[in-house]
């Protein structure tokens with residue numbers, strides 16, 4: 001499917017690895033002019049070079065870094081057609097062991113950092129005819145996982161963020177939607193599987209195989225499979241989809257909604 005995004009200006013945040021990187025690659029292959037953002041400048045430069053993108057290193061949990069990112073972007077480009085923010089993650093801990101700081105840090109990671117980036121780029125999104133914003137919740141936005149109360153709360157709040165933000169911006173022609181990935185093999189899961197394997201005296205592959213058993217499709221997703229949905233939502237091909245959080249999760253979230 002031609003996504004009809006040739007020449008569109010795209011900013012993908014969280015794009016040196018994982019789902020963000022796969023989304024940036026897809027957008028670049030479809031002819032968008034892509035800028036990628038993440039913290040580690042060396043990893044980012046490598047990821048950008050691989051897809052012919054521009055790189056701007058920034059930590060979006062830091063307000064000053066988001067301002068600097070916005071300044072760097074604005075020095076070269078005036079409008080923004082596609083904004084993708086693929087930063088966030090789960091926090092595994094029983095409720096009683098979580099500190100206020102754990103709650104605040106995960107809020108920053110999953111919600112406030114995304115809010116900050118969207119807010120900073122609103123003037124540029126307004127200048128694009130029919131801009132698209134694609135954010136990332138998780139299967140846990142709809143189906144809380146045991147022992148992940150802090151990220152369950154914030155990923156559920158992400159549904160409200162997407163719906164409310166969408167309602168505010170659609171009148172200006174800016175479409176906001178989100179992808180809800182299930183268990184997807186990225187750095188996030190590779191690291192988790194390695195840590196659990198060490199604790200349990202087993203292999204990361206055995207850990208991943210155990211977690212795959214809960215997935216109706218019987219396997220983890222790939223970053224590319226999730227990026228296919230993100231790319232569609234980032235394109236005019238999804239023109240009638242507004243304010244939705246859509247799963248690409250192998251069926252793991254079993255609720256009706």
Ligand SMILES: NC(=O)c1ccc[n+]([C@@H]2O[C@H](COP(=O)([O-])OP(=O)(O)OC[C@H]3O[C@@H](n4cnc5c(N)ncnc54)[C@H](OP(=O)(O)O)[C@@H]3O)[C@@H](O)[C@H]2O)c1
Pocket residue numbers: 013014015016017018019020037038039040041043058059060061085086087088089090113136137138139180181182183184185186187188189
């Ligand atoms: N993988 C899964 O199973 C899964 C499941 C459900 C939901 N999700 C959601 O999908 C999204 C992407 O996840 P992923 O698995 O692809 O993550 P990932 O593999 O850990 O990649 C995260 C990317 O974001 C960058 N990043 C992290 N923190 C950042 C920050 N503060 N500022 C700027 N860039 C930052 C990382 O590079 P640096 O470290 O160099 O900054 C990296 O490029 C997240 O919102 C996550 O919650 C993933």
